[in-house]
Amino acid sequence: MELSLETLPIPDGLRDQYYAAGIRSLYPPQITCVDEGLFLGRNLIISIPTASGKTLVAEMAMHHHIASGGKCLYVVPLKALASEKYDDFSGKGVKIGIATGDFDRKDELLGRSDIIVATSEKVDSLLRNRTGWISSITLLVIDEMHLIGDEGRGATLEMVIATMRNRNQNLQVIGLSATIGNPKELAGWLSAGLVQSDWRPVDLREGVYYKGSIRFDGSKREVASLKKDADTNLCLDTIQEGGQALVFVSSRRNAEGAAKRIASALGLEEPALNRIADQILENDESGVAQALALCIKKGAAFHHAGLSRDARKLVEEGFRKGTIRVIASTPTLAAGLNLPARRVIINSLHRFVPGEGQVAIPVREYRQMAGRAGRPGLDPYGEAVLIGKSESAVKELFREFICAPAEEIDSQCAKKSVLLSRILALVASNEATDNDAILSFFSGSFYAFRHRNLSYLTRICTRVTRELEEMGMVVDLGSRIEATVFGELTSKLYLDPRSSVMIQTAFHERETVTPFGILHLLCATPDMFRLFLRSADEELIEHVIEEQGEEILIGEGEHLFSWLGYDDFYQAIKTAIVLQDWIGEVSVEMIAERYSIGPGDIHGLVDGIGWLVHGARELCRREMPAHLQIIADLELRIRHGVKEELLPLIRLRGIGRVRARSLFNSGYTTPGEIRDAGVEKIARIVGQKTAESIIQEIQNKEIGKRSGNQSGNLESGEKREKKKRPRYDGKVNDETRLDRGDASTRRKSGQQRILDF
Template identity: 30%
Template sequence: MIMETLDYNLKDIIKGCYPHIENFNPAQKAVIESGYLDAKDNYIIAIPTASGKTLLGILAAIKALLNGGKVIYAVPLLSIQNEKLKEFKLLEEYGFTVGRHPQSSDLSVMVFESFDSITRFSWNHLREVDLLIVDEFHMIGEYSRGPTIECALTRSHMVNPGMRIVALSATLQNMEEIAGWLNARVVEHDFRPVPLHKEVLNTEMFSTRNKNDVIVKILEKALEENSQALAFVSTRRFTESLASFVADKIKNKVPPSRKKAFREVSEKILQVPEKKGSRPTSICLKLADSAKNGVAFHHAGLFSEQKEIIEDEFRSGNLLMITATPSLMYGVNLPSRSVVIRDYTRWTSQGPQKIPVFDYEQMSGRAGRPQYDDVGYSYLIAKTLDEAYDLQEYYVQGEIEPTHSKLIENKDAIYRQIIAQIASSMAKNPVELQEFFSKTFYGYQMENSPYMSTFAAESMEYEINNALEFLMHNGILQATPEGLKTTSLGLLIAKSNYSVETAVKLKEFASNMDELDIYKLIYQMCHTPDLPLISFKGRKSKDPVREKLSSAGIFAVDMQNAEATAASLMEWIDERNEYEIENAFHVYAATTRRAAYEASLLIKFFRDICQVLGIYQPLRDLDILSARFYYGVKEELIPLVLGVKRLGRKRARALFKAFGEDLRPFTEKELQKVEGIGPKLAAAVHRYAQS
């Protein structure tokens, strides 16, 4: 099937938005020829990475939009949301609005959590939606986000049964079972635009004992072919050590013509902390040093802007290799001719465990760049020949694991979904709750299992009753003559995206405090699952963290990442920058701003908890503390940073130091004598001072 056979308006829009696409590939043809564009059935489209799933989704979306309908495109991660928003914005040239919520958009790109929220409290908007497209649908079996999209799909079908669902997925083993739950047609195809060659290499083949030497050989070959490579390892520390090792080995083999581009990337990386008012941290220096030779590491301990630079420069061909943790396999479109999987185990609470075959397939799927490569290579690295045979059988020839619902395993998901059902008046008693859960993927799997179907109802009843007991004990639900209802605290949780564990911990802290101790509150927040943690970098002494906490009246025995985060955030609101925090505590300080931003929001949530509990005395202090986290300042600078947009803490402190708290007597010309204060900012500061 060629593009010309499409409806005229649909063809015109596709050609305008995707001019490089002239024909459909075999996988896309198979989907379209199944009647996909004209059918009203739900669909699961399971084709390999880079085979054009997004185009198939957007074809159905445009058709719905042309018919006057509304569309939601749901994705698991913010990074994918931003990428798709940028891609779909071209549709606005054809009169459609593109945004993040169906209230104001014809096509809304939403993360799973936001979509879940409208299934709970925005039924009028949900009922206007004609088509729901779920990208990365295979994540329904993932522990944290899987239950969210599973229950959101269940609830959306109850609220808007006429809404069509199109799920874009990697191939899963039990696809027919999933299709049975979703009442969907399945189209599977194995076409890849770039053929994938999978191989297991071992160190003995290269007369070495070091896996990193094998990776150097792969990169040397890539250098000869003018191609690139992605290397996956298990930890942040390993991404750094591998990047440094490889960069050092190839530095004399990089052509001078390419070194100029690498140096420019290195300089961009160093500019990131400087623009934020901090000297480069040791991690920044290490990253810039390896980038000079075309190799960069990528993990959650970097500044977000540095990660964006690495991704953009890799796409532009200005980096040879990225070493990364497996999290890079989700959320970022970074195809490469070669993918290297050095570590096939990861650390869990049960010790080291093999990664699933599914994860191996996802990482391998990054190999091969459409429009650039005629073949992609995935290399799994073994130590010995015997180990290579085992890995070949387990991963290359093995089958992907069946996908199972994680709803019951994730206790917080159960709590939140029960609260959601009761808060939205969709359930008033255990029987109605059980009816809802029986319609989830978990319920479907239990009822259709040859081993568990006999016990499905009894097992579900047991889980629901245990959850209800916990929620009522903690004042989140209450029994009334009309049935189960949420308390004020329960409604607050239902309307937030915070976990029940976080809410309960903060409620207990609020109930037990005589007066607000901000340091103890910070420490408590760092022990909730909703605050991103700042990690220790290595095995250096943790005594500085212990001493900082002790000086704040907190005596902890075990120094873990939660303690490192608490100490770092205490320094942040005392105006320490990332460089100073890293040197003080040996942590990945580049993540401090993100942790501080989330802390500012969590403080607001704690303030709301205090309010519903009738604890009013600390409310003003909590407002101040939230602002201190957001701006990273001491209390005395709050009026200034709030009053002058984009002033920032560094310039605010310089003004305070030069002129004191009262800026009214000083002219704009005098204000400009402070470094970083230009005419426009001086005028804004002067207006603030005179107001």
């Protein structure tokens, strides 16, 4: 059965774009989507394999809505995936917007877009802040719908869907996923049609490698044993046939080790590979970047969260173009990014979990990785290969993974740590103003649909509301529950209520605070992820406590806050030390080497703490003005990675940490001294154009100040920075800036996130 694009109710411009890309008709699962009411406004759960055309289905539906005057919201779990989808949807005749950070902003200008791509946390914050254009959304697309069951971001995603549906009864919802174990339940919750299929444009063969051959169901494929490691032999075999390979491993160390081994075995020498390696080293001189460049020169690469944003992008682009033949990666690469390969090799099906040791990964995660096998239009087939250690292990891998169904997903919204933020958000946004309304809202959740028992929810919601009242977040007036100023601000800032209480309590109890004390406090909050402690860190922690212990604002363990454990307290010290080095102008390369972390880790920490410092500043503005200046200064220092002495210079447009330090070391420590020096002298340090620009800026601000225009004050540079702020990319250069990141990288529903990948 075939369905031509000519018969579909999509704009001619989009149809022409598809024709230009060689798309003339739909795949079978896509035809089923049309039959199930895709263009009739019906909710749909689309559970089909990777590369079977889920995104194209969603895109057609979005353009259909736009042609009828509608507006669409496309929700993704990761910032990287948001950028990828933004690029995919751009240039097709409609306006595309993207939103991933700044959680206390309404971003009303995004309402001019026809399609807004956003992370679930960003959408959640827009809902809390009552952004106007949200009410005009007619189609909500949820990419990676199975993440409702994720312990970290699942509750946020579920509440976004529930809130959007609660506010707009006519909203069409389309959920996309390749790995849902109980899609009928999700479809039932949303009163949706279910499109479920195993069809793929490229056949997928799943097997287990053992003793020189891949065992498939009913057949074998011999693989030459040229090297001692199974993954190396499998990669060599793939590349000899003209394919590419992805190797998934359990940790960063293993990813780097596998890439080095495979690169050595490949031994390629190509100018294109050298160019990629040189590009990586141009802006990143860390040890991890140097190791990556050496691997790339020989044809392989590794990919994990410790790499800088630019390095990851170069690796991904090199692989898409076919220049890089192999990527060894942690599972982060399987989480939605479009990087298919002829053969996917899954080296380990276990992962270390703090407190539990090595645990088997879910079948759902295996299917996410296996689904990357097979490049449509390039490969005759795709292979997903596990590695067995014995005959019995081969059978077990078939039984436990290849032949096993994906796990059922369950709601994560009924946990106390989650409900604290959820109920506060409902009350603060006037979504629910009494206990009955709160319970009524949650009765529309996936949790209520799946468990069919509201008695537990009733009890825990009552307890949580009482705890929020004890925290000073809400007041129960009997007939009505209202958010306090403190509670409303906490919700709008997208802070965990426990984080706000920690900040408020600690600041109220101290007359003086220091940057390190503030950093440690914020790193200990439920909103901040923390670096994992190694045995080698014990001496470092003891030294810091001895030297700076008096600056610490909170007690150890459960002495002050019931949710703060001993490990959290000490991990917060290590994390704060790293950030202290960052604002002490220690280079990214030096920080990475000193603490055995990657540039990407530093980027993540700066993103996370940047938002928390901003939140602390806003709390202090309302609640504790005595500490406002030091926190405001710390926010600017975190953003740029500078010492306090550079603050007067860093506020100037075009001056980053490198140029500010060069000016300061040359004797120009204030804007006035720069103005008096003149363009000629300053140009020798920062270049002609920059010198002209900053001196003009200084003069304009002075004129504005003399005329009584407060916006002419040099201190207003901080407001300007917030208004337009390029992203920090892991590089230390004159253009270094930060955005505040998205909550998927900085919070885990009140649980800490250990950087173990």
